[in-house]
Amino acid sequence: MAQKVVIALGGNAILQPKQQATYENQLENVRKSCEVIARIVKQGYEVVITHGNGPQVGNILRQQDEAKEVVPQFPLDVCSAESQGFIGYMMDQCLKNELQKLGLNNAVTSMLTQTEVSREDPAFQNPTKPIGVFYSEEEANRLAGDKGWIVKEDAGRGWRRVVPSPMPKSIIGADVIGSLTNQGAIVIAAGGGGIPVSRQADGTLVGVEAVIDKDRSGYQLAQDVHADVFMILTDVQNVFVNYGKPDQKSLGTISLKEAKQYADEGQFSAGSMGPKMESAIGFAEKGGTAVICSLDQADLALDGKAGTRITQDL
Ligand SMILES: Nc1ncnc2c1ncn2[C@@H]1O[C@H](COP(=O)(O)OP(=O)(O)O)[C@@H](O)[C@H]1O
Ligand SMILES: NC(=O)OP(=O)(O)O
Secondary structure, three states: OOOEEEEEEOHHHHOOOOOOOOHHHHHHHHHHHHHHHHHHHHOOOEEEEEEOOHHHHHHHHHHHHHOOOOOOOOOHHHHHHHHHHHHHHHHHHHHHHHHHHOOOOOOEEEEOOEEEOOOOOHHHHOOOEEEEEEEOHHHHHHHHHHHOOEEEEOOOOOEEEEEOOOOOOEEOOHHHHHHHHHOOOEEEEOHHHOEEEEEOOOOOEEEOOOOOOHHHHHHHHHHHOOOOEEEEEEOOOOEEEOOOOOOOEEEOEEEHHHHHHHHHOOOOOOOOHHHHHHHHHHHHHOOOEEEEEEHHHHHHHHOOOOOEEEEOOO
């Protein structure tokens, strides 16, 4: 039987920190990602894709802010939906095109997805999710003062605005995503972690202002669709211990025990590698294989020849 892989693609792979946020730049990055994903499909894997939206949703908020005298501002959950919509569109189109180049005609569909969170989540008191572009410390502090933002340093790469990132409780429509996948479709879902919503006392859903971590939602999605492999594609080839220090060490295939030990030591930053490793460990604990690697090495990493790989039994 074909192996099922959930691929979580980083928002930074769609827009790199030093690139201008033009549509053309993002489309080209998505095209390159889809070229790799199409090769994975060609290898015979069943694929479900999720993606980040940190840079994009931050830019949408900034556009709104700059235009607030002219057009009313929308809440953050709606901005999340906007980013999911435009990234889903680019991905759906690029993947169809890249599959066609390989002579494949799998059905591809992008599903606008809501993810349930709790309004009581402690994340609302401690924002950790970096969004938008990077600033110098001075510029970030100025913007924080002017606009009431909370800003934090992001893994040695500069300063960014941060927003609350509650834990996903459930992916709404995960059963539909699973059955489409089982029928051979490639589904793009829960982009940007999914649009954050909470369930009210009467059972109805309502939007919540937050940005969910796509690695955490991807982990939930991977369990929901009974994936064999959960693969997180980002902008580093491997996970490191002592990251950014002279003695940093790249991690290849590691045991669950080793991964947990490094996480307990605080080796992985909140808002970047932290949620990736937490999700990878969770997935491996449930018996699956978790892989964290760079986009360009995704197919090698699936074969165990690149990236950081965590499995229950070594
Ligand atoms: N221990 C670590 N090993 C590798 N990368 C790390 C580590 N800690 C923090 N990082 C940072 O995590 C970043 C990837 O996380 P993030 O920016 O959230 O990616 P994405 O947008 O691709 O999901 C890397 O670019 C790196 O700077
Ligand atoms: N929503 C989310 O996790 O986005 P990034 O992957 O861009 O940080």
